[in-house]
Amino acid sequence: MSEKVLMKGNEAIGEAAIAAGCRYYFGYPITPQTELAEYMAKRMAEVNGVFLQAESEVAAINMVYGAAGAGARTMTSSSSPGISLKQEGISYIAGAELPCVIVNISRGGPGLGSIQPSQADYFQATKGGGHGDYRNIVIAPNSVQELVNHTIKAFDLADKYRNPVMVLGDGALGQMMEPVLLPERILASTPKPWAATGLRGRSKPNIINSLYLIPNQLEEHNLRLQKKYYDISKAEVMYEEYNTDEAELIIVAYGITSRIARSAIDKARKDGYKVGLLRPITLWPFPVDIFTKLANTAKAFLTLELSAGQMVEDVRLSVNGCKPVYFYGRMGGMIPSTKEIYGQIVKYYSNGGEQ
The missing domain is CATH 3.40.50.920 (Rossmann fold)
Structure with missing residues (x-):
């Protein structure tokens, strides 16, 4: 750990993601998380990463889908209405069992609501949000330091379980400034033999997919997912x-x-x-x-x-x-x-x- 530095919550998330090995960020500006996208636009260029402001939230989450399918550590961020637009893509990512991190710096609603802090996205985050029987791991920090710590943990959990992980903050946490200890590590992405990266010596290519047209095969897939969610529920609970x-x-x-x-x-x-x-x-x-x-x-x-x-x-x-x-x-x-x-x-x- 280095010396403490004063950082805004949104920017601290970005720096933590980079320390965790994230090199692909796709997003779209929306208050009160825009500083995170702005920060990544600057920092990704400095670490030989990729920043892309997509044409919409829908496009951004599908870019995350593609990068995750290729085995990259990737993330997106938004605020409440933007997360709503990402829900179909999040369901696809969960169905395809791909790791990624999604940050929601939530704001008041419903609808456009306000740009002020809210916790009214709890149902959306914890009950799936999109279609089908799937789960996101959802972590709720309560300080800028925890935004750092749990963003790094989110990437590790995403890789461990091949599952989307959401960091659920709010407008207050995203905008406040506090002293934080930033990690010094730059973590390389772990080997992902399942990734769609060409043959690479294999006889058959890896295929990333969430489509199962035969009912019993889709049921088997869902049963395996439910077993994974059960394992997560027993191993990854955190509270204070x-x-x-x-x-x-x-x-x-x-x-x-x-x-x-x-x-x-x-x-x-x-x-x-x-x-x-x-x-x-x-x-x-x-x-x-x-x-x-x-x-x-x-x-x-x-x-x-x-x-x-x-x-x-x-x-x-x-x-x-x-x-x-x-x-x-x-x-x-x-x-x-x-x-x-x-x-x-x-x-x-x-x-x-x-x-």
Whole structure:
């Protein structure tokens, strides 16, 4: 690691991708992630890589499909409406079992919405988004340093499982500046004997495909994919606990919201309230088991989101009715303050354990 440098979140993602060996970036500008594309336009030329601003988001994701099929470490980035346009291509990439990284610096919606931060893309990211039975690995950092660390991890996971990995940020994380440690490594792409790179001594060429016209063959393909997703769900779960020991109320939050929640929890702890934080880092696979464990001791869960309530559905499924699960959310780019979240904690205790 080198000395810390002050970087904007979007630019830190780009530098991390380059350190991870990404040499092919295809994208299209959209606020609030445009600085990432701009940064890659400059840096790719300096590392003998390829930057291409596509004519549309649809074109960009299909360029990623092509580069991934040739065995390259490749990525794209966008913000909410742009990710919507990429969904068909993401489904094709998942069906063809190709590794790539997709960054969503999400903004308010639906529709054009706003350019302000939002977490209302949770369903889109974790439930597939496109057609068919497929999954993206979804990682949700909560700082610029984590944007760096988890972007690198995203490329490693994509190669390990031959699967798309999404780094799900938001407008606040993409735009904020924080000191970060950047990795010094330049990682060469791992061998990919499955890639479509010509015969290369083989008797038959590799074929990249997601089309199966014979029903039983498509079912076999899907069953194999589901086995892969099961393996991912057992091996790649990430989460953070903060003051959960003996906590009566567990706040559940991810991304930028988790940082605000943590400040509110610190204040609540000083005032005698037994509150803790559970932060999912992988939104898929979701950390179901830790909810089962905490439900044995906690009295209730409070989910905080920048949405009308999306992750809260997975929290309720994970808690499985053992304890109450409450929700508090803001929308339209509004971010709750520490005081606001602290007020929700006080409200819970003032109402005798109800929200």
